Amino acid sequence: MNSVSVTQQQYVKQKKRQLQLLKMIRILILIAFLTVWELATNLHYIDGFFFSSPSRILLCIWNMLFDGSLLLHIGVTLYETLLSFLLIILLSMGAAMLFWLHPRIYEVFDPFLVVLNSLPKSALAPLFIVWLGTNVRTIIVAGISVAVFGSIISLYSGFASVDKDKIKLIYTLGGGKKDALKKVVVPGTIPVLLSTMKVNIGLALVGVIIGEFLAARKGLGYLIIYGSQVFKLDWVIMSIVILCIIAIGLYSLLNCAEKKYLKGL
Amino acid sequence: MDSILKLTDVGLSYHNMNGETSALHHISFSVAKGEFVSIVGPSGCGKSTLLSIIAGLLEPETGTIAFENPKGTIAYPKIGYMLQKDHLFEWRSIYKNILLGLEIQNKLDEAHMALVDDMLITYGLYKFKDKKPSELSGGMRQRAALIRTLALEPDILLLDEPFSALDYQTRLKVSDDIYCIIKKENKTAILVTHDLSEAISLGEKIIVLTKRPGTIKKIIPITLSIENRTPMKSRNAPEFKDYFNLLWKELNS
Numbered sequence: 339m340n341s342v343s344v345t346q347q348q349y350v351k352q353k354k355r356q357l358q359l360l361k362m363i364r365i366l367i368l369i370a371f372l373t374v375w376e377l378a379t380n381l382h383y384i385d386g387f388f389f390s391s392p393s394r395i396l397l398c399i400w401n402m403l404f405d406g407s408l409l410l411h412i413g414v415t416l417y418e419t420l421l422s423f424l425l426i427i428l429l430s431m432g433a434a435m436l437f438w439l440h441p442r443i444y445e446v447f448d449p450f451l452v453v454l455n456s457l458p459k460s461a462l463a464p465l466f467i468v469w470l471g472t473n474v475r476t477i478i479v480a481g482i483s484v485a486v487f488g489s490i491i492s493l494y495s496g497f498a499s500v501d502k503d504k505i506k507l508i509y510t511l512g513g514g515k516k517d518a519l520k521k522v523v524v525p526g527t528i529p530v531l532l533s534t535m536k537v538n539i540g541l542a543l544v545g546v547i548i549g550e551f552l553a554a555r556k557g558l559g560y561l562i563i564y565g566s567q568v569f570k571l572d573w574v575i576m577s578i579v580i581l582c583i584i585a586i587g588l589y590s591l592l593n594c595a596e597k598k599y600l601k602g603l
Numbered sequence: 604m605d606s607i608l609k610l611t612d613v614g615l616s617y618h619n620m621n622g623e624t625s626a627l628h629h630i631s632f633s634v635a636k637g638e639f640v641s642i643v644g645p646s647g648c649g650k651s652t653l654l655s656i657i658a659g660l661l662e663p664e665t666g667t668i669a670f671e672n673p674k675g676t677i678a679y680p681k682i683g684y685m686l687q688k689d690h691l692f693e694w695r696s697i698y699k700n701i702l703l704g705l706e707i708q709n710k711l712d713e714a715h716m717a718l719v720d721d722m723l724i725t726y727g728l729y730k731f732k733d734k735k736p737s738e739l740s741g742g743m744r745q746r747a748a749l750i751r752t753l754a755l756e757p758d759i760l761l762l763d764e765p766f767s768a769l770d771y772q773t774r775l776k777v778s779d780d781i782y783c784i785i786k787k788e789n790k791t792a793i794l795v796t797h798d799l800s801e802a803i804s805l806g807e808k809i810i811v812l813t814k815r816p817g818t819i820k821k822i823i824p825i826t827l828s829i830e831n832r833t834p835m836k837s838r839n840a841p842e843f844k845d846y847f848n849l850l851w852k853e854l855n856s
Contacts, residue, residue, distance in 0.1 A: 510684035511704035525694050
């Protein structure tokens with residue numbers, strides 16, 4: 339096993355080189371973009387007041403880190419996103435389990451779910467404010483509303499596509515429907531759950547930002563809206579950059595968890 | 604001979620909005636304690652349905668099933684069911700897979716655990732008990748599936764083409780293996796298969812079913828002039844070929 343053939347070595351080497359090249363190109367594009375942006379504002383091709391620039395964003399981050407307001411806004415948005423995400427998972431798992439145990443209930447609710455899932459949830463946000471007030475509760479509800487219906491549908495169809503013979507096995511061992519759910523359906527659907535979670539974390543962030551646009555005094559969504567109203571466009575663009583970083587961070591966290599789980603199998 | 608299981612005039616149809624399909628019709632036979640019965644028939648003749656009915660997973664529409672124990676009192680014996688595939692769960696170790704039935708029935712007591720350990724040692728899986736199913740060969744997986752079934756101490760074992768997912772060579776070996784385990788544990792077994800040689804080499808009695816709706820065409824007792832019968836040896840018995848031809852004719856007439 340320890341002697342690897344020359345052709346195999348060449349193959350591995352070539353593949354590795356390709357991957358490195360790919361990474362380099364990506365980084366170069368990013369650097370090129372930032373340089374052009376910076377130069378364009380410095381040379382007054384575009385107005386830094388409206389378009390900001392990498393250096394202005396860094397300065398802005400630096401200043402806001404010192405007065406502590408940036409970390410507060412980031413913290414609030416993260417807290418609201420994670421709480422919505424957690425509630426989405428709990429709600430959709432609960433609903434999918436109920437539907438699997440009682441398919442009749444699913445049949446009744448199926449068309450409603452489809453409608454609610456395709457409805458643009460941002461249309462609901464103003465309603466939530468009227469009903470629930472301008473507070474964290476509204477933002478969490480907005481975050482949940484964006485993802486929860488799609489999540490229920492994907493989890494339920496994951497549950498429903500579990501091998502019928504595996505469920506029959508539980509019955510032949512003297513188990514009931516609840517045993518089948520506990521021993522086969524849920525553990526067998528963990529890959530589906532993980533991929534649904536990856537979608538949901540992004541959607542929860544979308545919902546929270548929509549909520550913060552309308553009903554917040556804190557958070558990156560608030561910072562974006564407030565910044566645009568007082569023409570502090572550095573704030574707006576900085577918040578967008580930070581949102582990018584948060585989105586990547588949360589996604590890769592779940593991606594790691596998924597890879598780890600699949601590897602453990 | 605004491606019969607442990609007696610089916611009388613069992614029938615079942617499947618229903619959907621487009622009409623009904625009769626799956627089984629007038630099925631009557633009995634199985635003696637310790638007997639190994641093979642059921643053969645063309646595909647779609649309701650073989651698996653028949654096992655599901657015996658296992659109590661499906662209710663027959665007509666007829667009755669009686670289980671009797673040797674003392675003559677009617678009682679439901681425990682039934683073990685082996686499916687086509689082993690269905691060992693990849694998220695559990697072999698040991699945890701084997702304990703699945705005991706877990707479901709809340710029987711994780713010392714006596715049952717000891718029984719499982721005994722079987723693991725006897726059937727050569729003890730060393731592999733902490734492995735994942737994918738690390739085992741097809742034959743070992745099928746043995747693990749059998750121990751999972753036997754852990755619940757069934758009186759009757761139902762085998763639904765348990766070897767059909769294996770390649771031919773493994774299949775011969777595993778059917779030898781499983782047969783010997785079943786005989787050693789002194790269980791009654793009903794095997795469903797579409798492989799005629801397999802039916803003859805394992806069965807002491809063969810029930811031939813007709814095309815859908817499945818009815819009993821013939822019941823053929825198998826007597827082979829060999830000692831210490833195993834499926835492998837049975838294939839070399841002088842009568843084997845004649846039984847094969849007889850079955851072939853029955854299925855094709």
